[in-house]
Amino acid sequence: MNEMQLKFLSRSENEVFARNVVAAFALPLNPTLDELSDVKTAVSEAVTNCIVHGYRGCEGWITLCCKLDGDVLHIRISDDGRGIDDLEQALTPFYTSLPEEERSGMGFTIMQTFMTAFSVSSEAGKGTIVTMSKQFGARATEDAR
Amino acid sequence: MKMQAVRRGESLYIYLAGELDECSVSRTREEADALIDGGTGCRIAVFNLAGVRFMDSTGIGFLMGRYKRLKTYGMEMVIEDPNPDADKILSLSGIYALIPRV
Numbered sequence: 001m002n003e004m005q006l007k008f009l010s011r012s013e014n015e016v017f018a019r020n021v022v023a024a025f026a027l028p029l030n031p032t033l034d035e036l037s038d039v040k041t042a043v044s045e046a047v048t049n050c051i052v053h054g055y056r057g058c059e060g061w062i063t064l065c066c067k068l069d070g071d072v073l074h075i076r077i078s079d080d081g082r083g084i085d086d087l088e089q090a091l092t093p094f095y096t097s098l099p100e101e102e103r104s105g106m107g108f109t110i111m112q113t114f115m116t117a118f119s120v121s122s123e124a125g126k127g128t129i130v131t132m133s134k135q136f137g138a139r140a141t142e143d144a145r
Numbered sequence: 146m147k148m149q150a151v152r153r154g155e156s157l158y159i160y161l162a163g164e165l166d167e168c169s170v171s172r173t174r175e176e177a178d179a180l181i182d183g184g185t186g187c188r189i190a191v192f193n194l195a196g197v198r199f200m201d202s203t204g205i206g207f208l209m210g211r212y213k214r215l216k217t218y219g220m221e222m223v224i225e226d227p228n229p230d231a232d233k234i235l236s237l238s239g240i241y242a243l244i245p246r247v
Contacts, residue, residue, distance in 0.1 A: 012168035019199075037199075037230040044201040048167045102174075104205035106238050113237055 002068040010055045019043040025066050026073045029136045038114035039134050045107040046077040046130045054081025071136045078129040084122040146173045150180045155188040162196025165204040194227040205238045212244050223247045
């Protein structure tokens with residue numbers, strides 16, 4: 001079991017930093033390029049949400065925690081931003097609260113699709129916590145059965 | 146993100162290379178729109194994504210935005226040669242129904 005925690009400012013240049021840190025942390029599990037790409041994309045989506053929605057362009061702290069447990073990578077990304085008023089609506093594919101900004105509304109859908117497990121909790125005015133995990137080698141294990 | 150444009154007959158080819166995310170999208174949008182605005186007389190814009198080694202949903206929003214802008218000029222848009230990672234996210238989004246992959 002290995003663990004890491006990282007705190008960084010909600011600046012968009014930290015997106016590339018965050019997703020590459022997570023990818024580097026997961027390397028001991030020998031992920032395939034596809035698996036690594038899935039994780040990087042999901043992390044990028046979660047961090048984008050913190051920056052664009054949580055803090056709406058203001059600066060705040062984003063906390064990233066990762067844990068390696070067997071062949072599973074657990075990721076928790078949280079902010080202390082404005083939170084999500086209506087979670088069900090936010091999770092609806094193509095829904096965006098910022099339609100004037102060329103947003104696709106696909107962020108949560110991508111996290112759900114690319115990761116093995118996903119959950120989000122949020123409270124208006126208090127912040128949002130995204131928890132997700134990825135099991136590496138899932139296909140190889142299935143094939144061996 | 147790097148961008149290059151080539152005009153071939155009635156087609157405007159726009160080659161993107163690099164990482165398309167929240168950090169890079171503003172500049173990429175400005176550059177792409179300048180190319181589109183200067184591409185009058187073309188019938189179709191071909192967005193070549195072979196060099197895009199990372200893209201998240203911000204990229205989908207970017208492509209949709211360019212599609213709408215091209216439409217105001219009466220121009221079509223297609224996506225050419227996305228790498229497998231970009232292709233996965235584009236397929237999931239259903240964007241190919243509007244902007245076909247060639």
